[in-house]
Amino acid sequence: MSKACDSVVVLLVLLCAHIATLFASLTYSVDSFPNVVNYELSGTIATTVAMSFFALVSVVFAVANFSLGYLLGFYFFTMILGYLWFERFSILSYDHRLAVVSILLSGMAFLLPALFVRSPIRQIMQWRVPHLDMLIYGVLLLAVALLAAGATYHFRLVGLSEMYRFREQIQLPLVIRYGVGIAAYALLPFAFALCTMSKRYLRAAAALLLIALFYPVTLTRLTLLGPFWLVFIAALSMIVASRAAVILSLLLPMSAGIASLVLVRSGMIPASAGLMYFGAINSRMIAMPSIALEVYNNYFATHPLTHFCQINLLKIVISCPYNEQLSVLMKVYDLGAFNASLFATEGIASVGPWLAPLSALGCGFIIALANRLSAGLPARFILVSGGMLPLVLLNVPLSTNLLTNGVAVLFLLWYLTPRSIFEKDNHSERQLLQGSDAPS
Numbered sequence: 001m002s003k004a005c006d007s008v009v010v011l012l013v014l015l016c017a018h019i020a021t022l023f024a025s026l027t028y029s030v031d032s033f034p035n036v037v038n039y040e041l042s043g044t045i046a047t048t049v050a051m052s053f054f055a056l057v058s059v060v061f062a063v064a065n066f067s068l069g070y071l072l073g074f075y076f077f078t079m080i081l082g083y084l085w086f087e088r089f090s091i092l093s094y095d096h097r098l099a100v101v102s103i104l105l106s107g108m109a110f111l112l113p114a115l116f117v118r119s120p121i122r123q124i125m126q127w128r129v130p131h132l133d134m135l136i137y138g139v140l141l142l143a144v145a146l147l148a149a150g151a152t153y154h155f156r157l158v159g160l161s162e163m164y165r166f167r168e169q170i171q172l173p174l175v176i177r178y179g180v181g182i183a184a185y186a187l188l189p190f191a192f193a194l195c196t197m198s199k200r201y202l203r204a205a206a207a208l209l210l211i212a213l214f215y216p217v218t219l220t221r222l223t224l225l226g227p228f229w230l231v232f233i234a235a236l237s238m239i240v241a242s243r244a245a246v247i248l249s250l251l252l253p254m255s256a257g258i259a260s261l262v263l264v265r266s267g268m269i270p271a272s273a274g275l276m277y278f279g280a281i282n283s284r285m286i287a288m289p290s291i292a293l294e295v296y297n298n299y300f301a302t303h304p305l306t307h308f309c310q311i312n313l314l315k316i317v318i319s320c321p322y323n324e325q326l327s328v329l330m331k332v333y334d335l336g337a338f339n340a341s342l343f344a345t346e347g348i349a350s351v352g353p354w355l356a357p358l359s360a361l362g363c364g365f366i367i368a369l370a371n372r373l374s375a376g377l378p379a380r381f382i383l384v385s386g387g388m389l390p391l392v393l394l395n396v397p398l399s400t401n402l403l404t405n406g407v408a409v410l411f412l413l414w415y416l417t418p419r420s421i422f423e424k425d426n427h428s429e430r431q432l433l434q435g436s437d438a439p440s
Contacts, residue, residue: 082290
């Protein structure tokens with residue numbers, strides 16, 4: 001079944017289904033952003049025709065091989081397609097024609113290196129296979145230590161509706177804040193993937209539990225939903241090939257959100273449950289990154305560019321026109337405080353729409369480097385261990401993710417991972433990866 005789902009024809013069918021479902025999802029999501037877009041049914045056909053030209057880019061995902069760039073590229077492709085849909089109904093004032101051309105060029109500039117640069121870098125260092133067990137225990141113990149340290153500063157169980165109000169009160173030391181991000185989004189997913197592939201399910205469950213336990217400390221949605229997401233990605237990777245799993249990882253949750261609205265309107269499920277799911281997945285996870293492009297285009301059309309001064313290290317050597325974080329500045333749109341992807345932050349905010357494609361190209365080469373560092377690892381392992389990356393990169397700039405959320409650490413772990421442990425004919429090394437909690 002895995003090979004059958006990886007054929008070009010099947011992938012093209014999945015891509016067409018994904019695009020059609022995205023259009024439907026965005027139509028239902030539009031009411032969540034009344035200060036940004038004003039949907040009119042009469043413009044839907046023209047919008048769909050205009051978007052179809054960029055939708056043709058999706059063909060590349062039917063022919064390109066799997067890599068981290070494939071995973072991230074597909075999510076960014078979806079985000080850009082969503083922006084093109086919202087832009088047609090925008091009520092914000094800025095140079096829309098320039099913005100559309102800029103994001104189209106930025107998307108292609110990112111995809112070219114991210115999808116097609118995959119040549120391996122020779123491993124001059126790697127973990128010794130007997131030490132991998134120590135690495136997993138070290139990751140779990142480090143996460144426990146960070147959890148304990150963070151809980152001394154803040155530990156509060158609140159619902160998702162109250163999360164943002166209490167999050168503003170959190171004051172974690174820099175070391176703990178960075179450590180929690182690295183552990184939750186890089187180290188623990190890496191440990192989970194390694195344990196899952198070696199069938200050490202108890203330790204895999206421990207990694208997921210620790211991610212969830214960071215929620216009362218950080219009050220971030222991803223720490224609460226992350227374990228469920230990683231299980232979902234791992235399950236998909238066991239059923240279908242990795243490229244199909246990437247497409248389905250968005251298509252299935254998005255379809256479920258639309259179905260939940262239909263069930264709510266038919267009275268088959270409570271409105272609170274259906275609307276909460278649709279709001280979290282279809283509106284916040286899928287539509288919001290596209291809306292961020294709309295908002296950033298409007299804001300920085302009349303405000304000074306950052307020239308990358310939002311990066312804390314650069315603030316030491318260059319002046320910055322903003323004292324507050326960009327997420328706080330975006331509160332003027334009544335959407336709350338929110339960050340945005342590399343296309344909005346490293347692109348629109350930092351260098352403007354004219355130079356944004358060059359910024360995207362540079363980011364694409366960073367992902368291409370990650371492709372090279374992870375070359376030789378099983379696609380399933382990259383997919384699961386990097387399962388949190390699309391979610392954080394859709395909403396947080398790449399420069400921030402590399403350090404604060406441990407993306408660079410994950411790239412290094414991929415490079416150091418011995419490829420031999422995944423070889424089917426290497427029984428002795430595979431046995432070293434088998435823990436006592438593996439089923440007999």
